[in-house]
Amino acid sequence: MDSFTSLQRKIKYKFNDIEILRKALTHSSFANKNDCGSNERLEFLGDSVLGFVLTEYLFNEFNALGEGTLSRIKGNLCGGILVNKKAGKLKLRKYLLIVESKEKIKSKKEENFLGDALEALIGAVYVDSDFDTVRKVIIGLFKDDLKGISFEDIKDSKSVLQELIQKKHRIIPKYNLIKSDGDSHNKTFYVEVVIPEGRFKGRGKSKKDAESKAAKKAVDKIS
Template sequence: MTDNLNRSRRTAIHRIVVPKEDFTGALVMERTEEFNKTLPVPFKNLRYLVVALTHSSFASEHHSYTSNEKLEFVGDGVVNFIVAKLLFLEFPDAREGDLSKMRAALVKEQGIYTRALDLGLDRYLLLGKGEDKLRDERKPAILADGFEALVAAIYFDSGMHAAEKFVTIVFHKAIGDLHNGAVLDHKTALQEETQRSIRLLPSYDTEVARGEDGSDVFTSLVHVGSVLYGEGRGSSKKKAEEDAARAALEAFVSEHPHRGESGQ
């Protein structure tokens, strides 16, 4: 009975996430094979990888392809679970609140976007013509979603052990950086830095515009006093302001080094 249940489950998953073999283009398969060779955990069934790389805009233009949206849904949960486990083991004495902050910093859009860039995912994602024109504008969101789809595809292709191995390898440096005091919350860090150095608080001016695809794009400017220190963009007000704070913190610290550093 258990074998029948597992067989039924595999069949259901296959129907959801694997595209029709006869309609996968030769060029797409060639590019997929090329990307697979670069991955720390390669795929057994490349058609799972094809789906992971297929953005909804491409699937809507090529109806034989399956969008990666459902994989993204699963991958979000898988990445969160594995990163939580890694942090739990890496920081055994940390409080729950601190572990939550670390996980949030690692799995937020910007963090996952960075991991996707490290993998070179931006060179292999399949985008529709309209979305491709917005590649730079929506790049962090597109790549973060693609990364989550990729992790889910690995899970369905080879199991949780393979997915955990992949996430562990990809997040190794980022987790190691936490030992060295990596900034988790740039808005809070910027506020603390400006208060300490010049007794002023940063202010944010954030506006939203409608992108060509109908989605909201937020742009945020951060000033300290009358000086503009950073600009950021994102798919939400929070993400845009965090991105602006990151740029502003780097600029502000270069102008106002700690006293112990200025004489070096």
């Protein structure tokens, strides 16, 4: 393990108090054996700071979207899978102070330890600096994911379209069933959604699926 210099370089932040960084990377198993503080309190803090920073970003960048859609996007960003992936990319295992056996680590999934450590690291940056600084660190870590957000990534296209149209025109989209064909066990539905910007058609094996595809075409056009 190095002196954390490379990790600080990766997150583009140099700690004023290196002991705060050390605590952020101290797993409870190591803390219990060595009678020192663990990273659990910093993890608790970092989880909240991360959630707020990403929420603030979404609120400012996507002012046409409602609470439901914003919550779904936030859930994808703050979810354990992405946080664990970020921790792995930073190679936090290299810096983590831990004495768990390989068997225990495997049973508890190592990526979860690393995700917790990343949240603790974020909490440590906040304690060592200020909110503006930790915001900059978080946005830097998640910049590719934030830039990659698009309406195509949102599964519920109908909800997105309704929020956009209500915000812009104060009306709701209208869906019309154009036709359906095929036998009763293999029907295909053709639907159009009507909004001030035009008519957009979708086809699917259910009416709901066809409406969703029509809504997605509309969202792609107007967003």
